[in-house]
Amino acid sequence: MLLYAAGAIAPAPAPARAQAAPPAAPTYTVFATREGLVGHRTANGHRIRPRDRFVALPSSAVLSSDGGNEFQVRVTYRDRSVVLPVWDVGPWNTRDEYWQPQRRYGDLPAGLPMAQAAYQHGYHGGRDEFGRRIRTPNGIDIADGAFWDDLGMTQSDWVQVTFLWMGADTGAPPASAAPAGPAAPPAEPNAIVVDDGGAGYGGEAAVQWYDADCGVGGRHAWTYGTPDAAQSENRARWAARLPGLGFSEAFAYIPACGRPATQAARYRVQHDGTARDVTIDQGAAGDRWVSLGVYQVADPAVAIELSDVTGDDGRAVRFDAVKWLPREDVAAPEARATEAQRQPDGSVLVRWGGSDDVSGIAAFDVQVRALPDGGWSDWLGGATTLEAAFVPPGPGGYAFRARATDWLGHQQPWRDADDVRVEIGT
Template sequence: MRSKWWSTFMTMMLGVALAEGAAFAEPPQEPAAASARIALPTGTSAVRWTEELTTGEGSGELVRTREGLLFEPYAVMRRPEGQFQLTGLYTFPARRLEQPVDTIRPVLQAQSALGMGVEVDVRVRTANGAWTEWSTTRSGEAVRLPRGGTEVQVRLALQADEHGRGPVVREVKLEGTLEGGTASLSDVQTLATPLTYRIYATREGLVGGTTANGHVIKSYDRFVALPSRRALASNGGSEYQVRICYPVTGKCATTSVWDIGPWNTKDDYWNVSSTREMWKDLPQGKPEAQAAYQDGYNGGYDQFGRRPANPAGIDIADGTFWTDLGMSDNDWVNVTYLWTSGGGTSTGLIIDSNNSSNDTTKGYIEVSANWISASSTAGYYGSGYYYASTQAISDPATFWFYLPAAATKTIDAWWTAGTNRSATAPFIVWNASGTKLATVNVNQQLNGGQWNTLGTWSFTAGWNKVQLSRWTTEDSVVIADAIQVR
């Protein structure tokens, strides 16, 4: 089981102008460094922008410190037991640039002291709509992205000292350039199928705690943790997903990466050595904690000087662990890292056929008693799917999703394929005003176990819906598994 994450306080004021040399409420032992000001180059090929500090998202939380109970609106601090440096993440909205870039250089105005720091994570959306993994750099240092693109996203990782005092970030400027050649870099893998490794899994637990991306853990939750923030999805997002299969029960489940751990935080062990952030001499697919536990690698210690109590390379939330996979104790599983094929998924809201996996304030499924829950055919999303026979009857499976404002969204659907499936399964798309936008007939005998795009439409504010109808050619079944709104 992953060590428990504890919340603590980091002094941080984002978007607030501070006087030069301003002190923290409790001054650090070392004098605060002056805010760095680095001049940006003025080359005509560069794209430059400034992130608005008020537009990002962190995790609001009440935090008890030595001074009392404080409200921290822009970041959550957490640490595993034995880790002294605390980190909070703050993510800016994705931004579309006027020209493609493959190299990003951030310039920050920040105030920090000994033991504090700020790292900058950047990712780019590829031509197929998927995000690359996050690439990390620091102020004034350029980072080369694995792909070029026009849509980028920036995330700050603010690191506090061992006393819980953190840096103050005042300004975030970035410069993007297109250096060329990234599409053919040898350390970028473009695979026909995503990577799969046999990994020791532990149960996450920690109900009521907060994950690294700000998700509050609930009973029988469904997500996983991997020991690197390079593949940390957004809160509620699905841009980095794994498919886990447990050979003992024969059950499989697909879910998103919403936390960091176990043991390490910079061990992207699924990557090749030239890309891997640390421990480049280890075989691809072997977590550092496993090497330390089994082989005495790194003196038998993890990243933080602890001796791992097990060889775990993935933590699994309770609902996925107990219910979806049927696991009763920590054990070896087969993990497929779905984004490593170069396909991945886009950031979006997923409505599963299991409402316990949904945030029902944002989306849920509604079916009658005529729809049967099943998991007998492999390739389902989450823990299973619904099916119903086709006939001339008004009895759809309805996927509801809420939009706070009118927006144009792309809808994807996931199903399990089989010869008894309908070749004309009708998905009917409605906006919140009750206007039918389209009917899309799909062949569910093909393309199972993946996202299939239904189309892109303009939706109104409120509760929109996608219905899978049973009213089509008889003597087959239709499969209601999951949809994605992006």
């Protein structure tokens, strides 16, 4: 007798559904600089060691704990790649989550750091969130050990950064997957622009100009350079009349197409009966506006000149557009003591330096204190040099710090921390 169980026959179990792979973490190409600052503390309290390994990103929202890996990135440079924790905040900004589609600077696309947009496009007036003039387009700082040893970098350069808390780590992106460099931005609405071939431009050629199909307006003129002034054949002048007086910054646009460009194009900026020569590496500055400096202008008639006399031979010299932008000095300068070295005669050679956004540094003040807990004392006031010899009153440790004042009287506040330290033996 055959027996059948009551009820429906159970179907065979369905095969297990494969889980979808998590999305890959986003990767963007950004400009990287070396952090250095050995002996200083990062934003998470870590004391920076020689050959350290971590990065700084411009948002405190992704800061890992000291020694922690809560937030990590993969940094790829050429054929090398390394995963690093985020232990510091910077460069420049502290609230720029440029890796997020929804970010503080909502009019910028994901993957474009605000500092890069400010440096290359004049975004936010060319300043960071604190009002400082942005000098480099960096979106990440890399500690020494990772910069030198892991990635083999010798100078600031473009790298690929993968933000690992946002998705799966798929390993180092192939070199062919690296996004192209940023496109040339348009000039700002308040800029005075003189393009080659336009009003205000005058070019002279003993032989001929060559044309290339890139640059402002879709083209630019170029010629071959020579280090010998006696062989000079081509020169050009961009004349302009500024609508307002005061501080203005001059720029030259450097296109990037065709044969290799000169590493030493010699621009001459003329205003108020004076001239300043500025040398620009056109080969390294392609596809962006390059600053020729900030000038205090009392006569609205200004001009910029360029010839084919360069510091190298046979490379292209590119003659495209120049522009002038009004600048307002609103921020104090930044300065610090950078070095303290014991000398054979028992003195200490102290060096310092700094930068200012517009008007320039007029003078430095330097203070000293005895370690471990001595108070600060004035050592130098109104110094116009960048180094001096300190004669210690006795053996022990000494710390130094510096500040600066610009030509408009803006004075940097003293930092609480030491800039540099030195130990003097008996």
